[in-house]
Every structure is written in structure tokens, then in C-alpha cells.
Amino acid sequence: MTFVRRAGFGLLAPVIAVVIAMLATSIVIVASGSDSGVGDFWRIILAKPPNRILVNIVNQTTMIYLAAVAAAVGFRMNLFNIGVEGQYLLASYVAATFAGAGLLPGPVNVVGGLVIAVVVGAAWAGIAGVLRVTRGVSEVIGTIMLNSIAGILVGYLLDRYGIHGGNQVRTHTLSQGSQVPGWTPFTAADGAVWALDLLAVAVGIGFWVLLNRTRFGFDLRATGMSQSAAVASGINVKRMVLVAMLLSGGVAGLIWMPAFYGSAYTYGTTFQAGLGFTGIAVALLGRNQPVGMIFGAVLFAFLTAQSNSLTLQTDISASVVLITQGVAVLAVVVAYELVRRYRTRLEQRAVAQVSPDPTREGVAA
Amino acid sequence: MAELAARDADEAVRAPEVRLAGIGKRFPGVVANHDVDMVITPGTVHALVGENGAGKSTLMKILYGVQKPDDGTIVVDGKERSFRSPTDAIAAGIGMVFQHFMLADNLTALENAVLGAERLHGIGDRARSEFTAISQRFGFDLDPDVMVEALGVADRQRLEILKVLYRGARLIILDEPTAVLVPQEVDALFENLRDLRKHGHSVLFISHKLDEVLAIADDITVMRRGTSVGSAVPGEVTKRQLAEMMVGSELPTPETSESTVTDVVQLALRSVTLTDDAGRDLLADISLEIHRGEILGIAGVEGNGQAELVETVMGMRTPTSGRILLGDRDVTGWDTRRLREAGVGYIPEDRHRHGLLLDSPLWENRILGHQTRRPSTRGPWIDRAGARHDTERIVADYDVRTPGIDTVARALSGGNQQKLIIGREMSGDPVLLIASHPTRGVDVGAQAAIWGHIERARSAGLAVLLVSADLDELIGLSDRIEVILRGRLVAGFDPSAVTLQELGTAMTGGDS
Numbered sequence: 063m064t065f066v067r068r069a070g071f072g073l074l075a076p077v078i079a080v081v082i083a084m085l086a087t088s089i090v091i092v093a094s095g096s097d098s099g100v101g102d103f104w105r106i107i108l109a110k111p112p113n114r115i116l117v118n119i120v121n122q123t124t125m126i127y128l129a130a131v132a133a134a135v136g137f138r139m140n141l142f143n144i145g146v147e148g149q150y151l152l153a154s155y156v157a158a159t160f161a162g163a164g165l166l167p168g169p170v171n172v173v174g175g176l177v178i179a180v181v182v183g184a185a186w187a188g189i190a191g192v193l194r195v196t197r198g199v200s201e202v203i204g205t206i207m208l209n210s211i212a213g214i215l216v217g218y219l220l221d222r223y224g225i226h227g228g229n230q231v232r233t234h235t236l237s238q239g240s241q242v243p244g245w246t247p248f249t250a251a252d253g254a255v256w257a258l259d260l261l262a263v264a265v266g267i268g269f270w271v272l273l274n275r276t277r278f279g280f281d282l283r284a285t286g287m288s289q290s291a292a293v294a295s296g297i298n299v300k301r302m303v304l305v306a307m308l309l310s311g312g313v314a315g316l317i318w319m320p321a322f323y324g325s326a327y328t329y330g331t332t333f334q335a336g337l338g339f340t341g342i343a344v345a346l347l348g349r350n351q352p353v354g355m356i357f358g359a360v361l362f363a364f365l366t367a368q369s370n371s372l373t374l375q376t377d378i379s380a381s382v383v384l385i386t387q388g389v390a391v392l393a394v395v396v397a398y399e400l401v402r403r404y405r406t407r408l409e410q411r412a413v414a415q416v417s418p419d420p421t422r423e424g425v426a427a
Numbered sequence: 428m429a430e431l432a433a434r435d436a437d438e439a440v441r442a443p444e445v446r447l448a449g450i451g452k453r454f455p456g457v458v459a460n461h462d463v464d465m466v467i468t469p470g471t472v473h474a475l476v477g478e479n480g481a482g483k484s485t486l487m488k489i490l491y492g493v494q495k496p497d498d499g500t501i502v503v504d505g506k507e508r509s510f511r512s513p514t515d516a517i518a519a520g521i522g523m524v525f526q527h528f529m530l531a532d533n534l535t536a537l538e539n540a541v542l543g544a545e546r547l548h549g550i551g552d553r554a555r556s557e558f559t560a561i562s563q564r565f566g567f568d569l570d571p572d573v574m575v576e577a578l579g580v581a582d583r584q585r586l587e588i589l590k591v592l593y594r595g596a597r598l599i600i601l602d603e604p605t606a607v608l609v610p611q612e613v614d615a616l617f618e619n620l621r622d623l624r625k626h627g628h629s630v631l632f633i634s635h636k637l638d639e640v641l642a643i644a645d646d647i648t649v650m651r652r653g654t655s656v657g658s659a660v661p662g663e664v665t666k667r668q669l670a671e672m673m674v675g676s677e678l679p680t681p682e683t684s685e686s687t688v689t690d691v692v693q694l695a696l697r698s699v700t701l702t703d704d705a706g707r708d709l710l711a712d713i714s715l716e717i718h719r720g721e722i723l724g725i726a727g728v729e730g731n732g733q734a735e736l737v738e739t740v741m742g743m744r745t746p747t748s749g750r751i752l753l754g755d756r757d758v759t760g761w762d763t764r765r766l767r768e769a770g771v772g773y774i775p776e777d778r779h780r781h782g783l784l785l786d787s788p789l790w791e792n793r794i795l796g797h798q799t800r801r802p803s804t805r806g807p808w809i810d811r812a813g814a815r816h817d818t819e820r821i822v823a824d825y826d827v828r829t830p831g832i833d834t835v836a837r838a839l840s841g842g843n844q845q846k847l848i849i850g851r852e853m854s855g856d857p858v859l860l861i862a863s864h865p866t867r868g869v870d871v872g873a874q875a876a877i878w879g880h881i882e883r884a885r886s887a888g889l890a891v892l893l894v895s896a897d898l899d900e901l902i903g904l905s906d907r908i909e910v911i912l913r914g915r916l917v918a919g920f921d922p923s924a925v926t927l928q929e930l931g932t933a934m935t936g937g938d939s
Contacts, residue, residue: 274809275808275809275811276807276808276809277798277799277804277807277808277809278807279809280791280794280798280804280809281798283784283787284784284787284795287784287785287786287787288780288783288784288785290777290780290781291780291781291782291783291784291795293743293763293781294741294743294763294773294775294781294782294796295763295764295767295795295796295798296742296762296763296764296765296766296767296768296796296798296799297764297798298762298764402786406835406837406838409830409834409835409837409838410838412830412834412838413828413829413830413834413838413839413840413843
């Protein structure tokens, strides 16, 4: 199959899904009987974003993308790491505490913080991995519980060791020498595109290379497609489960780092929660493909950022875009399966043209 | 109770008469059934026999409404029916017990029977008395309140039969019911089946064990390669005649060629024992040797330890005791990858589950099992060019019919998938090949080609462990045959001197 045809098939399902999601959203808006019409909704959502929102979309996209890659590493081998949320929560807190303490000078402190984030994320995911491998505990259950434990743990540690000010509590602020704000494309008021957004680019490329060009990536995909065939081919599935969990958690640890080093500088009310679950949805939408998830991340970041204008200009709730996002994820799963079957049928026809089906001859004999 | 007793006495049950005519079912690349005709007379035990892959299970799924036929008609009591789901089949009085039981372990026997059929007799006393009545009428002797997890295999099977009776089935389909039972349990099952028949039920009994079929059946339909090839009545037909109908005399048999056996031992098993978690011996004290250039055939009734033997040699299971030697190296406890790197090729029994990544292109399937060796990989990197080039070679040399190496494996027919696997496993100069049912479910042409490849590799010095249910294949290819029974090697034969009868006797562990 040519590259163009393959790309065409790859795009078919998401396009169908987005169209269905737009239709469903429109129906909901009509049915809810708001004063503003469907037209207003789409006019606002699809308007060219102002500069400030554009910067925000870029920054959000990279964090969502990191979360999606973290989820996808597990998904590619049918390992459902639902705990991305807890892994990056704990990793963000520990890394912020470490970096805030200023034990290392300037840029070294940045690298040190990132390493800590990766290690903590990996370790937290690794607990679920070890439980799965040694005790047979489903990683879904393990990671969900660890999400909850991470939340309680961070709350306790922050309360115990954090800086209390007013009714807020936070970690020590990052020293100026370790801040990495990034690049200001417009005016300072419109904000900066964080420098560590480049982490997402690096992770995306790394994920693609790992999947498509390395033996480990092949083993990972093979295990995901058929565990029985993987075992027969000599893959140590238990080891793969553990390594994939560690990798997934490690990437999860990085999710909030661009924001931390770019503008937050402290872990407190500035922390953006919920990215882990968004990442899971985007991984599904992008079919766990490095390139596909870019589109998914942009779509989610775009819809969320644009929806803020809804409350100002219409009486439609900004939460309506959650319906668009949700329906898109549901529809894409169905659409991918339909496209896959259609492709298989095309290929079988192509095979049949090469050889008049020998099985049929055999039966007739 | 009085009502039940009355029903018991006058045997009110009348099983439906079922006529299948011209049934056909095609799957992509495979014709599972074509032109199947069969008549099931009410109140009889009807046996459907055929080799694995002959299309028996597909036919039963069609009759039970799990799959829709592409051609043909199903006539029940004179009326043509089209079953869209098992619910329709049950409504027509047809029930099925699958080979793999569908019971909830954490519910009681009664709850399992009632589950999903609550509307028939409620969930209270009426359900209980119906359960007990059925259990007594057919001598099932099942306690309604026992947890299913506490039941043995035979009791579970009786419960499955009770479940379909509870739903009002009068024709009961049993898919290879004896495969999971020990001989005494088989006798007990047959007693139950005779009771069912006495009360007017019909039983459709699927099997490939001819002794059992001759012992229990009133009518026999034989299937081969997707179609019904004949019917017979026990007493008028011998086991041998049935076997010939099943296998088909026109089938090619591999030609025994000149021996290439050397005196170098390539694989040796020394008292290998494999015990399961419950402490039962899956393999008991197995010792064997395969020389370079030799094919050792393993014959046996399925489920007697062949799969476990293969998995143990392949490093997927670790023997409880005993040693495994590859050449002069002790490889006991090696994992699968290490063994493969040491030159062990593996043709698995179930190519879809163990041999292929069905949704991956052929060239990626070339890498599977060879992830650590050239030309597929180079260090930690996948060598795309190398793998693709070598896949082209396999496609050409092994006559894999495909439009290209980017086609996904699923699109190929069974024979072509198998040829790809054989080509792959013969790559990288293996020293030992483990071949499990290498020609199962492939067409005649591919079968001959596969035999040719194995024989050529043997002449080049390959040692082969061949496990097969096809006795002609075993006799034709092997240099020696060992018979496995309940995890033990019980007899050895010279294929040039052995008869099918002798093998069959050894395989069943008794006098025929």
C-alpha cells in the first residue's frame, strides 16, 4: 500500500469522529434550548484565537501531548495505566520541592528536577507494575488506587512541609537562575511559549523511534497485539510489563514540568490537575500513534481554550466542549474499527487476485 | 410433584426432527462448510465425526444460531428456520453444550441453571423443583446448592447439560464432550445420554474418537474438509472404514524417503517430568533423543501431553525435574528467546494465537521470534531493509501467495500463513525444529509443499520433533515414532513397519 493511501486511511477515522462529535454537540445545544444558537457556538469556537489564547493553546497542547504519550506507552501493549494522573501529581510535587530547595545551581537544578520527576513518576507506576507481575493485580485497579494515594500523600506532605500563606500552601519558589520562561512571540502580556515545551517534541520523537525502529518497541507492540504470540517468540512478557509501566510513569513525571519551570515556579494552587485523564482520552483519539496524538492534543487544547469565550458572549456553558471531546473519543474507537475492517477486506481482495484461493480448490478436490 | 411424576412416566418429550441441506459457510480465505447435508431423527444419538478442522464446530455453531450460514437450509419439524441467535435455536428446542464450559464459579449449581432463564420457572421454589426433577430423571445426581467451583469436570458437564434441558432443549448438541473426561467419566456420561434418549431427547454428539462413536451412536455423519462425505450406522461399519471416510483415501501421503539420520544427538530429554499446580503429572519421566537429520514423530490422542512436551522443549514451561540437552549444552531452564537464539525453530500448533501478529504486515511477522538476530535486527535496532529483503526471499522460496510483503498476515489463507511461518522458522540455519501439527487446516497443495520443506531441511541435517494428529503424516515423515499417553512415552515404532491399527492401540493404551 502506498504511503498516501495509508495516510488517507489513517486520517479517515478521526475525521469521521470529529464530524460526528460536532453533530452531537450541535444537537445538544439545540435541545438545551439556549437563547444563543448553534451558529453562535461554532462561530465562537472556530474563531481565530487572540494571541494570548494562541500561546495558551501551544502550552496546553504540549502538556496534554506528554500525558498522551505516557498513556500510550502502556496502551500499545494493552497495559492500561490509568494512573498517569497520580504519577505526574506526585512527580510534580517532589520535583518542585527538590528544585525549590535550590540544592543545585541554575541550569543544573533544572536537569536535576527533571530527572527527579522522571524517577518519581516511574517509581509510582512501577509499584503497580510490580503488583501486576508478582501478584497478578490488574494494573487498572493498582493505578487507580495509587492515584488516590498520591493525592492524599501530596496533600499531607504539602501541609506538613509547605509554606503556609493566607489560606494557601505551596512549595518554595524556584530561584531565578533556574527559571526557564521561554519565548514571547507577541507582547509580554500575552505570555510566553515555555522553553520546556520542547520536552514534548523530544518525547514524541523518542516515542516514534522507540516504537518503529527498535527491538524493544517491536516487542512492546507484539505483546500488545498478541500476548500468546509474543511468548512463543521469546518475549519475557512480565519484564515487558514492568519496563512499560516504568517508561509510562517516567514520561508522566514530565507532564507538568514545562509549566513549573516556565511560569508556575512553585507547586501550589498553580498546579494544573486533570491532565492525566485528558491524556488518556487523547491517546485513544490519536490511536496511540506519535503523530495522531499531536492532532488529538491540539484539538483538546484548542476546544478547551476557545470555550472560555463562550461564557462571555453566549449563555452556552463552556462545559459543552466536554461533550464534543467525549463524543469524539467514543466515535473514533468505532470509526477505527470500521476502517480497519474495510482495509482488511480490501487487502483480502488483493490477495484473492494474486491466487485463486487455494483453499477453495482444495475443498473442491 | 404429581404433575412432574406424570410427565416423567409418559415421556412427553418429543425431540424435533432437524434436516440440514446444502449448508455452506465461508470465512475470508477459508471455506469452513460447503454442501453439508444431515438429518437428525428424533430420539436418537447422532454422532458427527471428522478430523480437527473438518468443519464440525462451524456446522454446530450454524445449527445453534451463533453463525448464519451463507447457503443452505435448516428445516425443523418440516418448517424452514433461520436462527439469528442462540435464543432462536433454544426456542426451537435446540440447545448446545460447548467444549469450554460457561459456568460462573462463584454461583451455586441452581443459580447457574437459572441465570438468564429466570422467566421460565422463576427463581424460587419452582426453579428448585424443576432443577431437582431434571437431575433425578436423568440420573445427574447434582446438588442444587453446591458452589460450581467445588464441582469436578464431569459434574460441571452434567450441569451444562442440565442447563440446556432446563431451558427446554429437546435436541442437545455436545461439542467433543469426552475430550475433558477420564474413561470412567465417559462411561457415566454415556449412561446419561442413554437416559436422555430413553426420554425422547435427541443428542448430537461431536467427536473424533471412533470407539466412543461406535459405542453410543444410532446414526453417524462423517465430515471431511468442510463437507459431509457420508453417513453410516454402527454395526454396519467398522472403525477402519469410518477412519477412511474421515481421512479420505484420495489424500496424498508423504513419501518416506531415504534415511539421513546421523549419530550426533541434537536434542536429548532425560527423565523430564512436568507437574501442574495440583500436583498431577502432565509429563512423566520423558526421555528421548533426536539425532541430526532425524525426524521423531510423536503420536497420541490429543490432550495427552503433546502441547506440554512442546512448550517444555521451547522453554515456555520449566520441567519440574529432569534435564534437557541441546547438542552438548544443558538448556534446562533456558527461556524461549535464548533457545531460539541457540537455533531452535518453532512451528506452533495454533498459528493465529502463537505464530503470527495477524494485523501486522508480513515483513514484521518475519521479525517475530527473530527479534535478536540478523537480518531482522542490528543490535537494539530493527533492520527494516534487512527484514523486508529477507521476507521477499521467503515469499519467493516458499511460494507464499501474497500481493506483497506489506499485506497484513490476516489477509492470507491458512496455507499461505503457514508457509510464511515455515519459511521464517527455517531461516537462520536452525539446528532443531519443533513442528506442532504443521499441516493442520491447510489445503492439499500447501500440505505437500510443507512436507517437502521439512524433508529437505532434514536431509540438510536438521533435527525435527514432529507432533501431529495426522497418522499418515507421522508415518510418512518420521524416522521413528513415539507414542505419548497420559504424559508418558508408552511405545516406540518403526514407521516403515507399523500399521495404523497398532498405532491406534498404543495411543489408546489398550487392545483395540
